[in-house]
Amino acid sequence: DGGITQSPKYLFRKEGQNVTLSCEQNLNHDAMYWYRQDPGQGLRLIYYSQIVNDFQKGDIAEGYSVSREKKESFPLTVTSAQKNPTAFYLCASSIGRTGTGELFFGEGSRLTVL
């Protein structure tokens, strides 16, 4: 079945470590997104990519990095520079820009800093 796969589901990180969250989609969508979800807040955009080898910063990009080497893959690295990384991370994709296209989400990855 077509969809978005995020891994791992749960991840624990020690302070000072970088971790990478995987996001793969087989929907043939051009655009992919990373959001962060914190309790009591709306989703916030970290990075987005509309085409392979190109990506743009969202509202809270500091301390995060991404790559888009393949259409299907959009991994997110949470670096040690991110001071408060504990959160639920959601990857999404759409055929075109989210303004007009349906947005499909993965199941999320929960990162906890020990």
Add this chain to the structure above:
Amino acid sequence: KNQVEQSPQSLIILEGKNCTLQCNYTVSPFSNLRWYKQDTGRGPVSLTIMTFSENTKSNGRYTATLDADTKQSSLHITASQLSDSASYICVVSPNDYKLSFGAGTTVTVRA
């Protein structure tokens, strides 16, 4: 600043009863408004999407309304079921990549 405010923050209803969730927004320009359902620990799933010219849209027991003049939307759940227990998120689009998300309303359905 584009904002999306949802109310109530949470509510509890008995199985079989109806409920209505509210969404007020200040996003401009406006392209469309969406409602998503998010089960605990899962990714959001789309329920409805409405453009400014639509004032109601249904998806099974879920009915969304939109008043673009007053910038208000509501989501009505009819004959609630235990599986309706979830967070419901209102999302407003200004027609580009940057969606504005509400904080969500947590609905708990009790038997």
